[in-house]
Amino acid sequence: MCASLFPIHEKYETELKILITGGAGFIGSHIADAYIREGHSVVILDNLSSGRIANVHPDAKFVEGDIRDRDLIDRLFAEHRFDVVNHQAAQMDVRKSVDDPIFDAETNILGSLNLLQASKKYSVHRFILASTGGAIYGEQEYFPADELHPTNPESPYGVAKRTIEMYLHYFSVVHGIKYTAFRYSNVYGPRQDPHGEAGVVSIFSNALRSGKPCTIFGDGKQTRDYVFVADVVRAHIKALDLEAASDTYNLSTAIETTVSQLYALIAESLGKNSTEPRYSSARKGEVQRSVCSYQKAFHHFGWQPEVSLRDGLQRTLSYFEATLSA
Numbered sequence: 001m002c003a004s005l006f007p008i009h010e011k012y013e014t015e016l017k018i019l020i021t022g023g024a025g026f027i028g029s030h031i032a033d034a035y036i037r038e039g040h041s042v043v044i045l046d047n048l049s050s051g052r053i054a055n056v057h058p059d060a061k062f063v064e065g066d067i068r069d070r071d072l073i074d075r076l077f078a079e080h081r082f083d084v085v086n087h088q089a090a091q092m093d094v095r096k097s098v099d100d101p102i103f104d105a106e107t108n109i110l111g112s113l114n115l116l117q118a119s120k121k122y123s124v125h126r127f128i129l130a131s132t133g134g135a136i137y138g139e140q141e142y143f144p145a146d147e148l149h150p151t152n153p154e155s156p157y158g159v160a161k162r163t164i165e166m167y168l169h170y171f172s173v174v175h176g177i178k179y180t181a182f183r184y185s186n187v188y189g190p191r192q193d194p195h196g197e198a199g200v201v202s203i204f205s206n207a208l209r210s211g212k213p214c215t216i217f218g219d220g221k222q223t224r225d226y227v228f229v230a231d232v233v234r235a236h237i238k239a240l241d242l243e244a245a246s247d248t249y250n251l252s253t254a255i256e257t258t259v260s261q262l263y264a265l266i267a268e269s270l271g272k273n274s275t276e277p278r279y280s281s282a283r284k285g286e287v288q289r290s291v292c293s294y295q296k297a298f299h300h301f302g303w304q305p306e307v308s309l310r311d312g313l314q315r316t317l318s319y320f321e322a323t324l325s326a
């Protein structure tokens, strides 16, 4: 049974049929919970490569499968006639994309195209995409980056996400599928996988908690923009407005935090101030400074982040405390 972690107050009149890919993962499972709370009918497609069945809401229909499986996708769309597709599933490890760009493209480009083709065939009204700010803008020319900032991805993962954004534009203009693409900055919060490669908050907190040394890649001065998952979920609720124009938005805080500052905040919250991190060489494909403006989302649909990094970290660390000691 997966408990509801965040209250959402806005309600929609009509029940929508929504497919959430990656709905057993970190962000997708929180979106699924919120949509179900809103009274929508949710189908989750996930191959459980990094997602967990424990994250799946009991009222969601769960289909274990792969977005690369074209026949499965066709059958699923034919059976359910979705109003909305919310696409969170991805190969999201930047380093893996550098090591194996073909695998990355098979999932992040071809898998996404399977969903877009089926959305066209079965007349889906709106396609919501999890894209990325950090990996799409590359080394930024100005700070914070707005959506007009040049896109210069420096990893196959960023190239793939940008490619799918361009396909979205094509499907919208030529086939009439409306879309919302959200370029997340660094999302953190409960359910982020502390065992995986991504998600520095969960990696640091897990290591500190178990007394293992934390490694900071590079000099620790690289910056990121940390946005709490509940804030991201509120934008996904707003994106269910089927009449809204197709567009692309950053979801971010516009606040830069260095990795060393983040480490210190987590260490302080866990009472491990005296534990020093280890430093190792910087990783390929990762940018030095990343921070995004959310002004467009604010002006178009009134979205802004509400949870401070300190509060969000506290909520995240409490969750890890409760689940890891359970």
Ligand code: NAD
Binding pocket: 021, 022, 023, 024, 025, 026, 027, 028, 045, 046, 047, 048, 049, 050, 051, 052, 065, 066, 067, 068, 087, 088, 089, 090, 091, 092, 107, 111, 130, 131, 132, 133, 183, 184, 185, 186, 187, 188, 193
């Ligand atoms: P996650 O790994 O927790 O979720 C991804 C989910 O997709 C997992 O449940 C996984 O099992 C599933 N999946 C992977 N490949 C699949 C496939 N081929 N078929 C079906 N399911 C598959 O990661 P997350 O942090 O929740 O990320 C969700 C989305 O947000 C991704 O698209 C990611 O690229 C994007 N994003 C995340 C962040 C972040 O900071 N977490 C930042 C920018 C963009």
